[in-house]
Amino acid sequence: MTPEALMLFAAGFGTRMGALTADRPKPLVEVAGKPLIDHALALADPVVPGPIVANLHYRPEQLEQHLAATRVQTLREEPDILDTGGGLRNALPLLGDGPVWTMNSDAVWAGPNPLAMLKDAWRDGMEALLLCIPPAQAIGHKGQGDFVSDGSKVSRGPGLIFSGAQILRTDGLRDIPGDSFSLNLLWNDMLKRGTLHILTYPGQWCDVGHPEGITLAEEMLARHV
Numbered sequence: 354m355t356p357e358a359l360m361l362f363a364a365g366f367g368t369r370m371g372a373l374t375a376d377r378p379k380p381l382v383e384v385a386g387k388p389l390i391d392h393a394l395a396l397a398d399p400v401v402p403g404p405i406v407a408n409l410h411y412r413p414e415q416l417e418q419h420l421a422a423t424r425v426q427t428l429r430e431e432p433d434i435l436d437t438g439g440g441l442r443n444a445l446p447l448l449g450d451g452p453v454w455t456m457n458s459d460a461v462w463a464g465p466n467p468l469a470m471l472k473d474a475w476r477d478g479m480e481a482l483l484l485c486i487p488p489a490q491a492i493g494h495k496g497q498g499d500f501v502s503d504g505s506k507v508s509r510g511p512g513l514i515f516s517g518a519q520i521l522r523t524d525g526l527r528d529i530p531g532d533s534f535s536l537n538l539l540w541n542d543m544l545k546r547g548t549l550h551i552l553t554y555p556g557q558w559c560d561v562g563h564p565e566g567i568t569l570a571e572e573m574l575a576r577h578v
Contacts, residue, residue, distance in 0.1 A: 354451050354452060354477075355451075355452070355472065355475060356401075356451060356452045356453055356454050356471075356472065356475065356520050357401075357402055357403030357404075357449060357451055357453075358401065358403040358404045358405070358406065358447075358448040358449055358451070358453045358454070359397050359401045359403075359404070359405045359406070359453065359454040359455070359456060359468070360406055360408070360440075360441050360444055360448060360453055360454070360455040360456070361390070361393060361394075361397070361405060361406065361407040361408075361425070361455075361456055361457075361458050362407075362408060362437060362440065362455065362456070362457050362458060362517070363378070363380045363390060363407045363408060363409055363416060363458040364408040364409055364410035364411065364430050364434055364435075364440060365378075365379060365410075365411065365434075365459070366379075366410075366411045366434075367379030367382070367411065367459075369562050369563045370382060370562070370563060370564060371563075371564060373564055374411075376412075377412060377415055378409075378411050378412045378413075378415060378416055379411075379458075379459055380393075380407075380416060380458040380459065381415060381416065381419060382459075382561070382567070383567075384461055384561060384567055384570045384571060384574075385461075385570070385571050385574050388419065389458055389459050389460075389461070389561060390407070390416070390419070390420075390458045392461050392462075393456055393457075393458050393460075394423065394425070396456075396462065396466050396467060396468055397454075397456065397468060398424075399466070399469075400466060400468040400469045400472060401454060401468065403449065404426060404447055404448060404449070405423075405424060405425045405426065406425070406426045406427075406428055406444045406447045406448055407420065407425050407426070407427050407428070407458070408427075408428050408429075408430055408435070408440040408443070408444060409427050409428065409429050409430065410429065410430045410431070410434045411434075413427070413429050426447055428443065428444050428447065430443065433532070433533060434533065435532060435533045435534075436533045436534055436535050437455075437535055437536040438526060438529060438534040438535050438536045438537075438538055438539060439531070439532050439533040439534050441453075441455065441521075441523065441526065441536065442523070442526040442527070442529075445523060445526070448523075450523075452475070452520050452521060452522045452523070453520070453521060453523060454468055454471065454472075454518070454519070454520055454521075455517075455518070455519055455521060455536075456468065456517060456518045457516075457517030457518070457560075459517075459560065459561050459562060460516065460517055460518075460558060460559065460560050460561065461558070461559045461561060461570040461573065461574065462554075462556060462557075462558055463556050463557040463558070463559075463573050463574055463576070463577040464554065464555055464556015464557060464558075464577070465554075465555065465556060467484050467516065467518045467554060468518065470484065470552060470554070471484055471518060471519065471520045471552060472520070474552050475520050478548070479520075479522075479548060479550050480521070480522045480525075480543045480546070480548035480549060481519060481520070481521045481522065481539075481540060481543050481548065481549045481550065482519060482520045482521075482550045482551075482552055483500070483515055483516075483518075483519045483549065483550070483551055483552070484515075484516045484518040484519060484552050484553075484554050485499070485500055485502075485513035485514060485515055485516060485551050485552070485553055485554065486513065486514045486515075486516050486553075486554050486558045487513060487514075487553065487554075488512075488513075488514060490554070490556065490557045490558060491514045491557075491558055491559075491560070492557055492558065492559040492569050492570070492573050493559055493560065493563075493565065493566050493569040493570075494514055494559075494560055496514065497511035498510070498511045498512040498513055498514050499512075499513065499514055499515045500512060500513050500515065500551055501513065502551040506547065507544065507549050507550060507551050508544065509544070513551060513553065516554060516558055517560075521536070521539075525539050525542055525543075526539060556577075557573050557577070559573050
């Protein structure tokens with residue numbers, strides 16, 4: 354079964370952005386003249402045939418107003434933020450029962466459409482397909498990486514960096530206790546079963562998680578015009 358719906362994570366506080374998020378949510382911070390969430394939607398609109406759902410928590414009314422003229426359905430997480438796993442499970446009534454794309458709203462891409470790449474590589478028997486970035490292509494990212502793959506087996510460890518974009522089967526979410534939890538808990542079970550797979554992105558990617566990331570992302574985009 355191919356994915357039809359997209360979960361767009363947009364509920365974070367953006368604390369690393371400092372003063373830039375004092376009066377607005379991070380997805381409305383601008384890069385190259387348009388809000389971060391619009392960069393994500395430009396990738397989603399031509400690829401995703403079904404619902405697009407964005408979870409909201411910090412200053413949700415601003416994102417509701419910004420997205421009102423789009424096909425995005427918004428879902429407030431109140432009173433508490435639910436993290437990636439809890440947020441995705443909370444949105445399932447809007448997303449449906451099939452596999453879904455998920456994507457962060459605070460990254461900028463230069464290269465092929467990441468959601469289209471995932472769709473083309475998705476196969477029966479996969480429970481998750483994570484799009485990952487080689488460190489040399491992850492602009493401004495200072496972490497050691499998240500996953501290692503030898504082409505057939507995936508494990509955790511320094512190496513490829515998870516981009517925030519993936520296709521995921523959501524069945525296992527119902528078995529995880531608690532309301533707020535990370536998708537890492539679901540991935541752990543998939544890793545044990547060997548059903549989590551990695552796809553390597555050939556372009557560049559910038560996680561705009563701090564103010565310096567804005568300049569880095571704009572420079573990256575300028576190089577790929």
